[in-house]
Amino acid sequence: xxxxxxxxxxxxxxxxxxxxxxxxxxxxxxxxxxxxxxxxxxxxxxxxxxxxxxxxxxxxxxxxxxxxxxxxxxxxxxxxxxxxxxxxxxxxxxxxxxxxxxxxxxxxxxxxxxxxxxxxxxxxxxxxxxxxxxxxxxxxxxxxxxxxxxxxxxxxxxxxxxxxxxxxxxxxxxxxxxxxxxxxxxxxxxxxxxxxxxxxxxxxxxxxxxxxxxxxxxxxxxxxxxxxxxxxxxxxxxxxxxxxxxxxxxxxxxxxxxxxxxxxxxxxxxxxxxxxxxxxxxxxxxxxxxxxxxxxxxxxxxxxxxxxxxxxxxxxxxxxxxxxxxxxxxxxxxxxxxxxxxxxxxxxxxxxxxxxxxxxxxxxxxxx
Numbered sequence: 001x002x003x004x005x006x007x008x009x010x011x012x013x014x015x016x017x018x019x020x021x022x023x024x025x026x027x028x029x030x031x032x033x034x035x036x037x038x039x040x041x042x043x044x045x046x047x048x049x050x051x052x053x054x055x056x057x058x059x060x061x062x063x064x065x066x067x068x069x070x071x072x073x074x075x076x077x078x079x080x081x082x083x084x085x086x087x088x089x090x091x092x093x094x095x096x097x098x099x100x101x102x103x104x105x106x107x108x109x110x111x112x113x114x115x116x117x118x119x120x121x122x123x124x125x126x127x128x129x130x131x132x133x134x135x136x137x138x139x140x141x142x143x144x145x146x147x148x149x150x151x152x153x154x155x156x157x158x159x160x161x162x163x164x165x166x167x168x169x170x171x172x173x174x175x176x177x178x179x180x181x182x183x184x185x186x187x188x189x190x191x192x193x194x195x196x197x198x199x200x201x202x203x204x205x206x207x208x209x210x211x212x213x214x215x216x217x218x219x220x221x222x223x224x225x226x227x228x229x230x231x232x233x234x235x236x237x238x239x240x241x242x243x244x245x246x247x248x249x250x251x252x253x254x255x256x257x258x259x260x261x262x263x264x265x266x267x268x269x270x271x272x273x274x275x276x277x278x279x280x281x282x283x284x285x286x287x288x289x290x291x292x293x294x295x296x297x298x299x300x301x302x303x304x305x306x307x308x309x310x311x312x313x314x315x316x317x318x319x320x321x322x323x324x325x326x327x328x329x330x331x332x333x334x335x336x337x338x339x340x341x342x343x344x345x346x347x348x349x350x351x352x353x354x355x356x357x358x359x360x361x362x363x364x365x366x367x368x
Contacts, residue, residue: 004051006121010129013037013057019132026135029171031143031311036130040122040167043151044112050165053122055129058168064153068160074150076105076204079310080267081143081172082127082363084136085351090127090363093349095120097267102146104265105202110159111148119146120361122167127363130169139174139346143311175312180342182318182334185227185240185307186218187290189322192231193238193262200238200262207264211241223321225307229290230260237288238262240307243315244269245288247296248304248337253282260287268308268345274357275344281337293320297327304335314342 016037017025025034035058042053069075078098083091099119106113123144127134134142146167150160191214194200194207211226218226225243230236237257239245244266247255254276259265273283296302297320305317316334320327329335347353348360 004049006053006115006117008040008053008055008121008125010055010125011057015057022132026133026140026171029135029140029173031172031175032170034171036126036133036142036169036171038126038129039169040126040165042118042122042165044163044165046161050112050114050118053118053125055125061164061166063151066153066155068150068152068154071155072150072157073204073206073209074109074111074160075148075206076102076109076111076202077145077147078102078203079143079145080123081141081310081349082134082169083141083349083351084134089351090131090134090142091349091351091360092123092363093361094267094271094359095123095361097270098146101203101265101267102148105204106148108199108202109204111150112163114148114165118165122146122165124363126167126169133169133171135171135173139350141172141349143170143172144168145170172311180314180316180334180339182316182329182332183224184222184319184321185225185317186214186221186223187320187322188214188217188226188228189234190214191228192234193228193241195231196260196262198262201259201264203264208242215241221321225315227320230262235289235291236260237290237293239264243307243309243312245317246272246306246308247288247293247302248306248335249296250301250303252280252337253284254337255284255286255288257288258285266309268310268313271345271357271359272308272314272341275341275348278356279340279344294325294327297329303330304338305329306335306338306341313346314338 039058099116103113148165151164152160152162214226225240307315318332
């Protein structure tokens with residue numbers, strides 16, 4: 001069954017926050033702490049395809065105890081941001097890439113693929129309903145979380161015959177309130193994030209659930225994140241719990257672990273490769289061993305290490321720690337290449353630099 005052309009109904013939230021309440025939240029939103037007044041919902045069945053697109057008041061989802069996602073974790077999600085430019089217009093960064101990745105994730109999790117038109121339309125609909133929630137100033141943005149889950153009430157182990165898609169939105173402040181900070185990373189030697197043939201390349205909740213225990217271990221050792229190796233040889237660097245990795249070499253080139261089927265193909269990852277080349281760096285995708293990371297920081301072959309993701313954009317890595325050792329990147333501070341790449345990307349997102357790659361997509365202008 002082919003899904004209908006995208007058309008969306010709207011229901012006003014009678015309990016929407018006042019302008020004063022909203023402004024108090026936007027003054028210091030943090031990350032993932034507050035949510036806008038509306039959300040998007042749509043349903044899929046084999047008979048109807050995608051249907052019943054609607055923007056409704058933000059609120060709890062009513063789930064039967066036997067809802068399939070609660071038992072078999074058939075679920076995927078995305079994350080992207082909306083930015084206010086100087087003229088008051090609102091823009092999305094590469095939403096088509098998020099739509100395409102959600103389709104890839106859906107195929108891996110045996111979920112129905114959402115048409116790109118529906119993905120873009122749903123995100124636009126939420127932003128236009130809650131335009132006043134898009135914060136301006138500094139590095140504030142509106143974080144959007146599209147997600148899809150198996151909503152059939154059934155305990156059999158098979159793909160769900162009823163699927164719900166939703167988009168919620170959360171105003172976000174600067175990820176590093178005090179400026180960009182270099183962080184320490186803990187090397188997980190006991191746990192793996194994903195394995196060959198698994199769901200590592202899909203953006204699904206199970207991958208993040210698997211990272212939580214080693215993340216606790218990292219926190220206990222004073223580290224902000226955990227680095228994972230491949231699950232077969234326990235030799236090759238893959239990614240952090242939710243971020244891709246880059247290694248700046250002494251010759252100016254930049255290396256990032258090649259996609260292996262168990263590494264998430266990040267939108268920010270791909271964007272940084274293009275920006276690094278714009279800045280004159282050779283970018284190489286290849287396998288990176290943990291021994292290369294350790295020895296490279298010690299002998300100066302690796303001068304900077306950084307990670308990237310939607311939330312923090314670019315995070316400089318001060319050091320890698322493990323039981324009985326530590327490898328410090330450069331002088332342990334944020335390096336120049338990391339700073340330049342981050343600035344170039346953020347300037348494009350906020351409209352301060354030319355969008356030479358045609359990444360930004362304007363959302364319809366709606367009065368505050």
